[in-house]
Amino acid sequence: MQRRHALSLLVLPLLALPLLAACAGGEDADRRIGGYAVGFGDRIHAAALRAPWEFGDLSRWRGQPGRAAPAVADLEILTDGLARDPYWSPETPPDVVVLLGQARAAVRARLGISGGASPAVVVAALTQAAEMLESGRALLAAPALERPGFGLPGLGTLERLSTLPALRETEAAANAAAAEIGRRAGGDG
Template identity: 80%
Template sequence: MQRRHALALLALPLLAACAGGQGTDYRIGGYEVGFGDRIHSAALRAPWEFGDLSRWQGQPGRAALAVADLEILTDGLARDPYWSPETPPDVVALLGRARAAVRARLGIEQGAPPALVVAALLQAADALETGRASLAPRALEQPGFRQDGPGTLGLLASLPRLPETSTAANAAAAEIARRAGGTD
């Protein structure tokens, strides 16, 4: 009986991969870290992905993914019904300041809807990572993006290290670790 359960558990990741769907944390090039929902995964990746945005110099697709993670995390920890009630206000504030700093650098309006920003960034990253680079600029020509597509790509490729993102990334990862450990 235990062997059957073990085999069933081994099959779960394969079934989940085949199912796809809205709950999937889609990543370019098969890069997925974490488990559960997109907010949890983004928090686990935060120190690496957007803690130091200068890491992605010359890699606008990777920078777009990092900024998308920041957007997902900022919006999710502030508004998601599961995450927001227990997220400390200081973590939400740090993420808000980090998002504001990145949006200012990229020429994205502060009031642009996070879902629109995330969709544009993921579409551009997908185009860059799948050999369709000519489609990437058009993906970034959305309401709320003040630069043209090539201009935004250039900014993504040259993001500096920002102290706001480093602080926010570490705070978000620590908050998820705190919850996982069940400590307050």
């Protein structure tokens, strides 16, 4: 009997590995929003907490497209997630969703991205471009931005990422998203 007990102590952790991989964002990670992984630590929650700094004032990333791209990706994640994610959307006030939608529309217009572009495609393109830029492979960043829904050549999108202005729409949306996450964390409402 002790032998079986000892064997189960060895086997049970092995059975838990796929669950841990999913939580860490492995290939089997939970995919709730348009095809991008949520994984360990909800990306919507994290993006909302970062929102005022990341995309509240996009002009802070002037000359840094590798930093502007993830900020715009956070805006995409929040806009799509708070409107459609089954966990977040039922309790998200409509005014927060509207503010995020207006901010996304303003930023997409500045970057030449179609209003109908898939959020998953936009997030993937921006994330890949940022990774290329931040890892010293800048020549691969422009091709990463040549996806369906992107109306400019990759270099044009990179240039616009480098020169994004402060937009009242992004400031209002970032503050509203962060306040909503704070409200939920505090148990208000």
